[in-house]
Amino acid sequence: MRQILHIFEKDVRRFWLEILISLTILVNFTWFGPKMWRQNLALGASLNRFGLYGPGLVEGLLVLLIPISWWLLIARVVHEERLAGDRQFWITRPYEWNKLLSAKVLLVAAFVYLPLAVAQWWLLVAAGLHPANHIGALLYDWMLLTALPILPIAAIAAVTQNMARLVLTLLGVLMATAAIGAIIIALLQNGVMHSPIDDITFLDVPLVLVDCSAVVLLAYARRRIAMGRILLFALPVLLVVSQAFFSSNVMVNHEYPEIGSAGMQFSLKDNALPLESAHVAVSPRQLYIQIPMIANGIAPGDLWVGKGVRVTILAGRQTLWVSPWQEQSFYLPTNGDATLGFNVDRAIFDRVQPETVTLRLEIAFDQAHREQVDASRISFQDGVIPGLGVCSSVIYPGPSVGDDGKPAPAIYGLTCRSALRDPRLTYVETAFTRGPCQPAPGNGPSPLEVQGAWIGNLESEPAEIGINPLKVVPIAFSGGWINNSTARFAEIKQLCPGANITFSRYGLVRQLRTELTLENFRFPGYDKREDAGR
Amino acid sequence: MNATIHTHGLTKHFGRIAALNGVDLDVEEGSIYALVGANGAGKTTFIKLLMNILRPSAGEATVLGIPSTRLAGKQFNRIAHVSENQEMPGWMTVATWMEYWRPFYPQWDRELEQQLINQFQLPLKRRLKDLSRGMRMKAAFASSLAYRPALIVLDEPFSGLDPLVRDELIEGLLDRASESTIFLSSHDLAEIESFASHVGYLAEGQMLFSEEMSALSNRFRDVTVTLDGPASLPANPPSDWLQLQVNGPVVHFVHSGYAGEPSEFAIHSAFPTARSLSFDPMPLRSIFLAIAKRERNQLPAAVSDEQQRRSVA
Numbered sequence: 001m002r003q004i005l006h007i008f009e010k011d012v013r014r015f016w017l018e019i020l021i022s023l024t025i026l027v028n029f030t031w032f033g034p035k036m037w038r039q040n041l042a043l044g045a046s047l048n049r050f051g052l053y054g055p056g057l058v059e060g061l062l063v064l065l066i067p068i069s070w071w072l073l074i075a076r077v078v079h080e081e082r083l084a085g086d087r088q089f090w091i092t093r094p095y096e097w098n099k100l101l102s103a104k105v106l107l108v109a110a111f112v113y114l115p116l117a118v119a120q121w122w123l124l125v126a127a128g129l130h131p132a133n134h135i136g137a138l139l140y141d142w143m144l145l146t147a148l149p150i151l152p153i154a155a156i157a158a159v160t161q162n163m164a165r166l167v168l169t170l171l172g173v174l175m176a177t178a179a180i181g182a183i184i185i186a187l188l189q190n191g192v193m194h195s196p197i198d199d200i201t202f203l204d205v206p207l208v209l210v211d212c213s214a215v216v217l218l219a220y221a222r223r224r225i226a227m228g229r230i231l232l233f234a235l236p237v238l239l240v241v242s243q244a245f246f247s248s249n250v251m252v253n254h255e256y257p258e259i260g261s262a263g264m265q266f267s268l269k270d271n272a273l274p275l276e277s278a279h280v281a282v283s284p285r286q287l288y289i290q291i292p293m294i295a296n297g298i299a300p301g302d303l304w305v306g307k308g309v310r311v312t313i314l315a316g317r318q319t320l321w322v323s324p325w326q327e328q329s330f331y332l333p334t335n336g337d338a339t340l341g342f343n344v345d346r347a348i349f350d351r352v353q354p355e356t357v358t359l360r361l362e363i364a365f366d367q368a369h370r371e372q373v374d375a376s377r378i379s380f381q382d383g384v385i386p387g388l389g390v391c392s393s394v395i396y397p398g399p400s401v402g403d404d405g406k407p408a409p410a411i412y413g414l415t416c417r418s419a420l421r422d423p424r425l426t427y428v429e430t431a432f433t434r435g436p437c438q439p440a441p442g443n444g445p446s447p448l449e450v451q452g453a454w455i456g457n458l459e460s461e462p463a464e465i466g467i468n469p470l471k472v473v474p475i476a477f478s479g480g481w482i483n484n485s486t487a488r489f490a491e492i493k494q495l496c497p498g499a500n501i502t503f504s505r506y507g508l509v510r511q512l513r514t515e516l517t518l519e520n521f522r523f524p525g526y527d528k529r530e531d532a533g534r
Numbered sequence: 535m536n537a538t539i540h541t542h543g544l545t546k547h548f549g550r551i552a553a554l555n556g557v558d559l560d561v562e563e564g565s566i567y568a569l570v571g572a573n574g575a576g577k578t579t580f581i582k583l584l585m586n587i588l589r590p591s592a593g594e595a596t597v598l599g600i601p602s603t604r605l606a607g608k609q610f611n612r613i614a615h616v617s618e619n620q621e622m623p624g625w626m627t628v629a630t631w632m633e634y635w636r637p638f639y640p641q642w643d644r645e646l647e648q649q650l651i652n653q654f655q656l657p658l659k660r661r662l663k664d665l666s667r668g669m670r671m672k673a674a675f676a677s678s679l680a681y682r683p684a685l686i687v688l689d690e691p692f693s694g695l696d697p698l699v700r701d702e703l704i705e706g707l708l709d710r711a712s713e714s715t716i717f718l719s720s721h722d723l724a725e726i727e728s729f730a731s732h733v734g735y736l737a738e739g740q741m742l743f744s745e746e747m748s749a750l751s752n753r754f755r756d757v758t759v760t761l762d763g764p765a766s767l768p769a770n771p772p773s774d775w776l777q778l779q780v781n782g783p784v785v786h787f788v789h790s791g792y793a794g795e796p797s798e799f800a801i802h803s804a805f806p807t808a809r810s811l812s813f814d815p816m817p818l819r820s821i822f823l824a825i826a827k828r829e830r831n832q833l834p835a836a837v838s839d840e841q842q843r844r845s846v847a
Contacts, residue, residue, distance in 0.1 A: 006637050014625060080623070086587045089622045092615035092687075094638045096607040 003096060007103035008110075011077055018076055019111045022069035029062040030119040033468060034126040059468075066467050067149040070112050074150065075166050077107055078157035083219040085161050091223075101220045104154075112150065113142060120469040127417045127470050128382055128390035134469075137420040137462040144465035147208045152235075155212035158219035159228040169232070177236035181243070203242050211235045252308055252325045256364040258512040261297075264304055266363065266514055269294040269337060287349050289523065290341045295332045301370040303425070303506050304332040305458065308364040309342050313357050320357070321348045325364070331454060333427065349523060359521040363514050366458050368425060368506040378411060378430065378499040385503050388426055388456075389418035391475075398494065400436055410437075411495040414475045416455070420463035421471055423456035428475050430501035437496035449493065451477040458508045536563045538685055538715040539584060543593030546579050546739075553579040555739040556593060561717055561732070568730035568747075569719040570822065576739040577719035578617075581689045584717075585615050598685055611639055614678035614714075616671070617689035624663025628656045628673050632680070639681035647680040653706055668699035675703055679710050686710065688718035692725050704729060727818040735822060737829055747818075754821045755792040756814040759785040762807045772800065776824045783809075788816070788824040 012019065036059045081090050081100060090100075120138060124131040131138070153166075156173070160166040212235070215228040269292040298304060306328040313321045323342060330338045340361065376383050382392045391414050398410025414430075416423065435446030453475045464471070495501075539561035546554040554576045561567045571577050582588040584597055586605040595602040600609055626634065632651070636642045651658065654672035662670060671691065678686065686707070692700045707716060708729055720726050726733070727747075734744035743750075757775075759765070761783045771778055774791035785805065789797060792813065802808055816824075 002637060006634075010634060014623075086582060087617070087619055087621045089620055091587060092585045092610055092613065093635070094608050094610040 003099040004103045004106060007081075007095075007100060008106050011080060011103065011107050014080060015073060015076055015107075018069070018073045022066070022073050022111060023115055025062055025065045025069050026115050026119050029059065029066060029467070030122055032059050032062060033123050033470070063467055070149060071153045073111065074108060074153050075157040075163060077104055078154060079160075079162060079166075082161055083158050083223055084225045097220045101216070108150070108154075116142070116145075116467065120467075124419055124469050127419075128384065129417065129419050129470075131419075131469075134419040138469065140461070141420055141463040141466065141469070143209075144205060144463065145467070147205045147212075148465055151209060151212040151216070155215035155219075155228070155232055158216050159225050159232060169229075173232065173236055176233060177240060180237055181240045204239050207238055207242065208235065211238065252310070252364055252513075256307075256511045256513045258510060259515065260512050261514045262367055262510070262512065263297045263299065264302075264332075264365075264367075264514075265296045266293060266304075266338075266365075266516065267296075268292070268516075268518060285346050286343045287346055288341060289344055289349075290339050293338045293340050294336070295338060296335045298332060298335050302333075302509075303368040303370070305366040305368065305425075306330040306332070306338060306340070306363060307366055307511075309340060310362040311342050311344070312360040312362075313344075313348065313352055314360065315352070315355070315357050320352060321345065328363070344523075353523045353525065356520045356522045359518040361516045361518070363516065364511070365514060366511055367509045368458055369509050370504050371507040372505045374503045374505075376501050376503070378414075378495045378497055378501055380409070380411065380497060385416065387505050388423045388503055389416050389471075389473075391416040393495070394474075398492075411497065413477060413495070414501075416473045416475065418456075418471045418473060420466070420469050421459070421461065422464070423471075423473060425454065425456045425458050425506040427504040427506070428453050428455060428477075428501065429504070430477070430495060431499055432477070432493050433496045433499070434493050436492065437494065453477045458506070460508070537561060537596075538563045538565075539567075539595070539597055539717060541580075541584075541593065541595040544580070544583060544590055544595050545592040546576075546583055546588060547591040552739050554583070554590075557736070557739075557741045559734060559741060559744055561715060563715050564712075565731045566711055566716040566729055567718070567732040567734065568726035569717070569734045569736055570723060570726065571719075571721065571736035572826075573721055575721075575736045577721075577736055578689055579739075580736065581615075581617070581687055581717075581719055585613075585687060611641070611681070612684040614681075614683040614686045615689075616674045616678050616687075616691055618671075618691060618693045619689075620674065622662045622670060622674065624661060627659055627661050628665070629658040631662060631673055632658075632677055635677050635680075642681045644680075646682065647676065650676040650679055650706065654702060668695050671695065671703060672699070672706075675706055679706065682710070683714055686714050686716045686718075688716070690719055690721070692720065692722065700725060723819045723822055733818075735825060737826065742825060742829060750821065751815060751818070753790060753792050754816045754824070755789045755797075756816050756820065757787050757789045757792075757801065758812045758814075759801060759805050759808050760810045761785065761805060762809050765805070768804045771804070776828050788820075789813070790824070 081095070082088055117138070120141075121131045124134065152173075153170075156166055156169050160169050211231055215231050218224040218228045218231070295304065308325045309323075309328050310325045311321075311323040312319060321344075323344070326342050328340065330340075332338055340363070372387060374386055374388075376385065378393065380393055380395065382390050384390050393411040394413040394415055395409045396412055397407035400408045400410075402408040414428070429450065429452040431448040431450045433446045434449055437446070439446055455473050455475055537560040539559065541557055541559045544554055544557040544559075545552065557576075557580065569577050569580065579588065583590050584595055584602050586602050589603060597605055598609075598612060605613075622631070628651075632647060636644075636647075650656075654676055656669065656673055656676060657665070660669075662673060665673065675691075688707075692703060695703070704725075710716075711729075718726070718730075730747055732745065733747050733750060735742045763783060765780045765783055765785045767778055767780060767785070771787075772791075774789060776788040776790055778785070778787040780786075791797070798811060798813075801811060
């Protein structure tokens, strides 16, 4: 322990400037964060967790600078007793590798993780959330941050001699990833389709953690730098190959193993064959086909979410074409219509369109059930919604004038803040008031317009990777105002204080696949002239 | 015999190039062993293998009884290693540098540290990066001697230093000689001649010989034979007669196996008309030049059995 602390102390003395810069950026970010989401609340704009798309330019810049400052610190600290090379001052001194490594880990823990934990804790408290309720999610977030920016840079630093070589190696790894990825995508997926499951964290995070840990351990314990470099450059190959093989068919089969419908019937709407239209050219090589569907047999309180579709075109018994799994996103809270859309290779389409074929559709569904309904009332104050987070009203100067002669504040929407990830899938329903909240004497009550919105998702991960622990989720009511300028000229529509609002939270019941075979199916024709203009 | 360093068949290949080829060596405890050889002979590679900086391609080495490939951590408590091209943390001052190493060595001697600082006149407040090359070496020496290591390994320690600094370092080193085994490499014969007790010669990755310095000096003689008439060389001169030259009635050569009267008798037998003989001791530089020239004319593997027998091992 004495040696660990001794090396740690030396490194702190050596890198006080890098530490100070890193902490200063983090402190600024922590200070700016609440300011930014409060400002965004007022503007009604969205802000993602990395702050890149909202007006939080400063915050976004700081969020970029934080990992860069970490990278700089970690690389410098590792290079201080660099492992690659044979001229270092320390390699024939009584350094014990495990203590040297522990000293480096201690420094990263003290000046990366601890400040991050404090910053995240403070931000959650400032947002009205209780950090103690999210310890597991915070730990998960730190694990993801370890896998993405922290451990890989430590591994690269462990097998390089200086900062210039580190940057070159980093670029090399990134370019190798891009090149291999492009080749594999071109070979395996024909450059087109999307997976219904884009989150394969379960695979790539452990891969990165195991590979980079092995690189670091080999370098520290045995100074096997060449082996470490091989492992490092093998990582992008492993990641891309795993993506290629696990992001499509295998993943869907793994995640949606059960074949059935649990009583829900999903069929072609009105047996509407032949289709009259519904195609869009998406590229010279592809057409987008839409098929009207209808769902029946959905139990009360259930929600079915279409996640993916795989299409097989058969002529008789001969399989002409099988698509990869393609992403879907339609919600079926009750029996009703839905539209199934998928891409088809234009060459296949042109070949089969004049004829009738058999179309086999495999559809991946998430079946969810309403678990909890929380009722609240619209207020100017923040409200805590269990399982969701803290919701705030979006307030602008309204059309009526207050006692002070200024426009009275009015509520035009809601924005919620949840901890570390999008909230669980929730349906939010409330009634907008068309007209003033308090009509003039003699006038009847303003008419109400019930509106709803879906927020969140059914993902099970406790956290999404991010430095900012807050996820700001604007609730996009279909008819609600979020634009101040519109409010001045359009008909008044607002949320009045005291109006009821319900939050229906859904939980995943099962993931399953249904199969649907459409015999004598004929693809609709398309206007080639229109297509040519695209 | 108690060998502080022992190697057997130590070999190191870099790709197809053999930097070291089956080196056998024993270094006695308490000796000052100088490994000499031209640049690129394999001296630094040999030391890196001893210090476990590189791993051998074949063969083995033990240092203080520990296999070199296991040399790590606390085992370096008893070993000092200083190299001419060793990187040092330039941001540290000399005082910080000395202070930093203290806790690593349980046997660190504060009095000796102060003595070395004074002896080497080290500027404590100066950063290492701001020191001259000589001063940096002094700082490296001081930090390596202050814990009284059992073995001091130096790779070209005096290379490029001015004579004054070199003498100061040698003096500091010799002060520790009674309690340490010293192993150093050098391509400068003059600098090691004055203090080395043993010497080994490495050429193209092979150890040509390894023996006590006094034995080496005793067995090499610069021989001049003056004859009554024009000289002619014997048909098969002994293999330990090197650089045979004839100039009129004078024959000149280096005797690499001089043993007193038996050698004189052998010369008289070879040159019956010899009028006079002279046997002059040779400086180390001349000895090595003679060996080097002989080796250049032979295959690298042709290390004589005699030399092998005479090696310190």
